[in-house]
Amino acid sequence: DTEVTQTPKHLVMGMTNKKSLKCEQHMGHRAMYWYKQKAKKPPELMFVYSYEKLSINESVPSRFSPECPNSSLLNLHLHALQPEDSALYLCASSQRWTSGLTYNEQFFGPGTRLTVL
């Protein structure tokens, strides 16, 4: 199984709502990532988890709250979002880098398209 799944596919929410995005992989990968992609722009890294611990936060506003409850699952909790947060949210996973011995390609999910009204 070389698939990263993301749910929901589409999400519409108001600025006062709380919602969560879910990402799952069963490849035994120990690094997981959230990216944000605005229309016609490249993906931008938001967060990196390594062995279920947050290792990189690219200065993302606190209205985005990531969570990695286990090695297969990654959540992104959303609260009090703004219309400019509307975007495609991509999840990815890879093996953890190990002393330059192995190249670890990232596997991406299809994304959740989020619209904030």
Add this chain to the structure above:
Amino acid sequence: DAKTTQPNSMESNEEEPVHLPCNHSTISGTDYIHWYRQLPSQGPEYVIHGLTSNVNNRMASLAIAEDRKSSTLILHRATLRDAAVYYCILNRGGADGLTFGKGTHLIIQP
């Protein structure tokens, strides 16, 4: 991460080879050269990577200049399914997250 420069768009005909260039003059010795592509309405997918030597896989070939300041992704026989945005990315191997540039929008004409 070091910066890469790619043409905004390129056009090619179906069943012909495609050469996608990438300049990375500030590449460091530990940077891998990665290529990912993003088909319409999909997440990015890995294409190929290399460090110093040219590389081939089932999807493409990667030609790396001797001074590593540029590289070329080669699709040997383009199909309509290869129409996508192709990203050239440098970093140590992907575990720290990828920094995407603007990429090259590849258009394939039938």
